Amino acid sequence: QVQLVESGGGLVQAGGSLRLSCAASGRTFSNYAMGWFRQAPGKEREFVAAISRSGGATYFGDSVKGRFTISRDNAKNTLYLQMNSLKPEDTAVYYCATKGRLGSYDYWGQGTQVTVSS
Numbered sequence: 001q002v003q004l005v006e007s008g009g010g011l012v013q014a015g016g017s018l019r020l021s022c023a024a025s026g027r028t029f030s031n032y033a034m035g036w037f038r039q040a041p042g043k044e045r046e047f048v049a050a051i052s053r054s055g056g057a058t059y060f061g062d063s064v065k066g067r068f069t070i071s072r073d074n075a076k077n078t079l080y081l082q083m084n085s086l087k088p089e090d091t092a093v094y095y096c097a098t099k100g101r102l103g104s105y106d107y108w109g110q111g112t113q114v115t116v117s118s
Contacts, residue, residue, distance in 0.1 A: 002026035002107040004096050009112030016086050016116070022079040022096030022109055030054075030074040033099040036081045038092035038114075048094070049081060063089075086116045 008020040020036070035050040049070040050059045058070050069082040079096050093111040100106035 002098065004098065004107060004109035006094065006096055006109045006112040009094060009114045011115045011117065012086055014086060014088055014116055014118050017082070017084045018086065018114060020081040020083070020094055020096075020112060020114070022081075024077045024079065024096075024098070027098070029072075029077040034070075034072060034079045035097050035099060035105060036070060036079075036094060037097060037105075038090075038094045039111075040089075040092040043092075045095075046092075050099070051079070083114070086114075088116045088118045090114060091116050 003025045005023045006020060008018060012018055030053055033050060033052050036048040037045050038048050039045040047061045048064055049068055051070045051072055055072045060068060067085045071080045091114060093113050095111045096109045097105035098107045
């Protein structure tokens with residue numbers, strides 16, 4: 001059974017940084033692309049970033065480009081999201097997900113709350 005567990009969320013002031021982690025188990029981690037999404041209260045889920053199986057290719061949503069970095073450690077079965085220059089509008093629950101072989105994200109973590117105060 002695939003399990004994804006996010007950690008690293010918390011309360012930070014605007015301009016600060018946080019690093020989120022996503023520990024994966026239950027499938028061969030390096031065989032799957034991964035992504036981060038977020039959802040703020042009253043808003044739809046938003047794509048944040050994605051990374052290829054090897055980590056050689058990364059993609060970012062327009063709202064986080066230049067501020068966030070996605071990476072992975074396949075030896076540790078862990079996905080990361082480094083968030084710098086945080087803004088109050090980055091406040092949301094952040095989720096990691098695996099991208100299945102059919103191209104859709106098929107397994108999701110429970111989420112970790114990130115709150116950025118102004």
